Amino acid sequence: MKKIINTNLIILATSLFLFLSACTEGFEEMNIDPNQPVVVPTSSLLTSAQRELVADLFGNHDQLDGVGLPAMIxxxxxxxxxxxxxxxxATVEEDFSTFYTSGLKDLEEIITLNTNEETMVNAALSGPNNNQIAVARILKAWAFQNITDVWGDIPYTETLQGNSYPLPTYNTQESIYMDLLKELSEAAEMINPGEGNISGDIIYEGDMDKWHRFANSLKMRVGLRMSKVAPDVAALAVSEALTAGPMNSTDDNAFYQFLESQPNNNPWFFRFELSVPNYGVGSTMVEMLKSLNDPRLEKYADPAFNQDLGGGFIGQPVGLDVASGSAISDFAVSWPNAQNILQPTSTFTIMSYAEVEFILAEAVERGWIPGNASEHYNRAITASMEQWGITDPSAISNYLTQEEVVYDTSDPIKSIGNQKWISLYMQGVQSWCEWRRLQIPELDIAKDAVIAAIPRRRGYPPSEINLNKSNYEAAVARQGTDNLLTRVWWDK
Known part of the structure; x- marks a missing residue:
């Protein structure tokens, strides 16, 4: 009897083991939340990176202003x-941490997933590996140039490497610029349009020919920025990029397209339609456009709402403190154009064909490349007009033939600088950079300024001062006092 009982126990235990094994088979798969995938498609990372970097520059619906807003001011x-x-x-510090923790982090992950042999097959579901890597490197170069142009020396080589460098050192802007040229050259060479397009791309919808032209155009921008401090390097960079093939029409413009609904709609729509309007078109811009009979005025601005206070296009006086500014009615000045700038789906410019032609005009004048500077200048203005919806050839021709607009061979950089400043409207960091480099147009210091001159950079964020103190102090000792008036490397 005992033997029979033991045999029955063995059978029961075995059956129970098999039952439990069957119940737990596939348990891990059953407990994976389909809404929280373990592996994020690289197409989603690319979309996220573009969205976050644009927010850092232009702002977002949460009223993050972005570094471009004070630059436009x-x-x-x-x-x-x-x-x-x-x-x-009066505001000195500006945070740069979100550039690193969101957009740039996503781009680095795209590169890793497309490089690692264990993940690159799945990554290729979003497009050819090399094309994805190239686009991520181009966008990293674009983002890092904006960051270094705002702050100067910044964390660069020791960033985006997980926990390897929790307190990264700061690289000099000179070394960063040299590496940006290398990155853009190599990224452009990696692109093979014949292999196919990529997914998740808001800017060019995956068109690799356009990404190739953008990379070369961005290399021109990086090169030109060094015109005063490394002219030989700048000349070579612009010449190489021209040979490789930059943007060649407004169809190549790099735009970011916002969406209809939050959180992906235009931050300027939020500022004016869902919040209290806080910005008018600057009086300096309005008066220059009016003096030139520039047809872009009605594309940049709307007439003042209160016609009883003068009506027409009236710029918001610049450089006022709160007491002085509050004395002026919000409705007595022009706001940004509602149709072109304040719609939820308005597009914002990352780089344009107009800028490329201005670069070429200046490069000819500086003797870097052969060509006709005035022709490039006229094409640049024409491209800017077309970009803003002015397509009437006679309107453009009439503008170009005005005495104040005609290319001044006796002072060509002034002609280029003035018109480039106009064309870079709503591209805050770039318009500020070009003004710092050329100091054109001539701008008066703010009426109620609390310092002695127009800012040349932003101060480092308090988080760096407190948490990365030794590297912060080394950067300040090398670069100069951490204030708004210390100039970055190329701003000499």
Missing amino acids: YVQQIASLRGGFSDTY
């Missing part, structure tokens, strides 16, 4: 309704 293209701290240069 500094160069007097817009001004705060009711005055403000940026208008009087």
Whole structure:
């Protein structure tokens, strides 16, 4: 009897083991949340990276202003309704951490997933590996140039490497610029349009021919920025990029397209339609456009709402503190154009064919490349007009033949600088950079300024001062006092 009982126990235990094994088979798969995938498609990472980097530059629906907004105020293209701290240069520090923790991090992950042999097959579901890597490197170069142009020396080589460098050192802007040229050259060479397009791309919808032209155009921008401090390097970079093939029409413009609904709609729509309007078109911009009978005025701005206070296009006075600014009615000045700038789906410019032609005009004048500078200059203005919806050939021709607009061979850089400043409207960091490099147009210091001159950079964020103190102090000792007036490397 005992033997029979033991046999029955063995059979029961075995059956129970098999039952439990069957119940737990596939348990891990059953407990994977389909809404929280373990592996994120690289197409999603690319979309996220573009969205986050644009937010860092232009702002987002959460009222993150982005570094481009104070830059536009500094160069007097817009001004705060009711005055403000940026208008009087009272705000020094600006945070750069989100560039690293969101957009740049996503781009680095794209490169890793497309490089690692264990993940590159799945990554290729979003497009050819090399094309994805190339686009990620191009966008990294674009982002890092914006960051270094705002702050100067920044963390660069020791960033985006997980926990390897929790307190990264700061690289000099000179070394960063040299590496950006290398990155853009190599990325452009990696692109093979014949292998296919990529997915998740908001800017060019995966068109690799356009990404190739953008990479070369961006290399021109990087090169030209060094015109005063490394002219030989700048000349070579522009010449190489021209040979490789930059943008050649407005169809190549790099735009970011916002969507209809939050959180992906245009931050300027949020600022004016879902919040209290805070910005008018700067009086400096309005008066220059009016003096030139520039047809872009009605594309950049709307007439003032209150016609009883003068009506027409009236710029918001620039450089006012809160007390002075609050004395002016919000409705007595022009706001940004509702149709072109304040729609939820408005597009914002990352780089344009007009800028490329301005670069070529200046490169000819500096003797870097052969060609006709005035022809490039005229094509640049024409491209800017077309970009903003002015297609009437006679309107463009009439503008180009005005005495104040005709290319001045006796002072060509002034002609280029003035028109480039106009064309870079709403591209805050770029318009500020070009003004710092050329100091054209001539701008007066803010009426209620709290410092002695227009800002040349932004101060480092308090988080770096407190948490990365030794590397922060080394950068300041090398670069100069951490304030708004210390110039970055290329701004000499």
